[in-house]
Amino acid sequence: MKNKKDLLFEVLMIAIDAGRAILPYYGNEDYEYKEDLSPITQADKAANKVILEGLKKISNYPICSEESELEYEKRKNLDFFWLVDPLDGTKDFLAQNGQFSVNIALISHNSSTLGVVYAPILDEAYIAYQGFGAYKITQCRDKTLQDLHNSLIKIPQDFSRTRGxxxxxxxxxxxxxxxxxxxxxxxxxxxxxxxxxxxxxxxxxxxxxxxxxxxxxxxxxxxxxxxxxxxxxxxxxxxxxxxxxxxxxxxxxxxxxxxxxxxxxxxxxxxxxxxxxxxxxxxxxxx
CATH class of the missing domain: 3.40.190.80 (D-Maltodextrin-Binding Protein; domain 2)
Structure with a gap:
């Protein structure tokens, strides 16, 4: 298996690329309904295509995506597989409030072991894998892979507030x-x-x-x-x-x-x- 830190940053780059694929559709209010009556847009489909192609280049793990679900019989005994929401918050995307994200996780033995959440409008990413800690990176789109490594900021904690x-x-x-x-x-x-x-x-x-x-x-x-x-x-x-x-x-x-x-x-x-x-x-x- 590839070094998890290297894998994490490769996944981050894929999420950023998916964000780039989403942005041209931002402001387009056209959508369809899926079988569960949730909306799907061309942005969902474009991001899904980028993510599927990107993940297949960096690993041979199967992929289960909201827009291309992997049936249970094919994933139930897998040691690893990718779990993807190419555009989480489609209603937020359509409302143009900027509060949607690209989500990519690596699942192993019923647990999430690696995760990337990238917000294209905010251009912020949150990343983690088991035992590595959680980190935030800002101004992601203009960064190279090495820049992303160098921009890693461990998420700080603020204990000063008293009200929840x-x-x-x-x-x-x-x-x-x-x-x-x-x-x-x-x-x-x-x-x-x-x-x-x-x-x-x-x-x-x-x-x-x-x-x-x-x-x-x-x-x-x-x-x-x-x-x-x-x-x-x-x-x-x-x-x-x-x-x-x-x-x-x-x-x-x-x-x-x-x-x-x-x-x-x-x-x-x-x-x-x-x-x-x-x-x-x-x-x-x-x-």
Whole structure:
């Protein structure tokens, strides 16, 4: 297997190239509906083509993409495969709010082991692999591969805030999330796509509760980035890390925590404690 750090940067370059393929369509409001009634644009298709071609050049791992899903019988016994969302946040793309991303993850034995989240409009990337840590790179498009290596900045953590911040979806906010924010008197930060995981990784937010259906390609890259920054992504019912390569590629409801939320002496640790013990808001009948 190729050196993981080299592989990570090659994947980053592919994500940046996919972002370049997306940008000419930004502002075009044309879209179609897929079978699940989610929208798909020419930008989704263009990015998917770039990513599939790029990943095939750097490895022989099979690829499962939102726009070209690999059936379970072909992936269930794989040691490694790529899990891709070529344009995460199509509704954000159509709304022209800039909060969409290219997500690429490497899955091994039901876990996400390497991830890249690239936001083309912001021209920012978040990258990680197991044991390497989580990093952010800005102004990506004009950088060579060596420049990207030299621009690596380990994601800093800010422990100065006392009030917690919860990420909420721009287009998929639900009453349970709003009640969670109100119950714990949290600030709310609205973000699209996998950028919510990245906000937790950078301590710009602390919590992300998701109870509206997501797929594995929505969360895999963001999960490893958050975990390598010191955070956690846990299923809502079982309190275990999200697992991948399931027969049904839908995610279970989950709760994501940034590193600040996990500090035992911190002002917001009680929310994680309540979650783990089904107390407070997380009890069947929260007070």
């Amino acid at each position: 911040i919860a990420c909420d979806s721009v287009h998929h906010s639900v009453e349970k999330m709003q009640n969670f924010i109100k119950y714990y008197d949290l600030e709310c930060k609205k973000l699209g796509s996998a950028l919510k995981f990245c906000a937790l990784a950078t301590s710009e937010a602390d919590f992300y509760l998701r109870v509206v259906g997501t797929k594995e390609w929505d969360s895999a890259a963001g999960q490893i980035i958050l975990e390598e920054s010191g955070g956690l992504v846990l299923s809502y019912e079982e309190k275990t890390p999200l697992s991948y390569n399931k027969e049904n590629i839908k995610n279970k409801d989950f709760m994501a925590f940034g590193i600040r939320a996990l500090q035992k002496d911190g002002a917001i640790f009680h929310i994680y404690r309540d979650f783990k013990n089904n107390l407070g808001f997380f009890s069947k009948k929260p007070n």
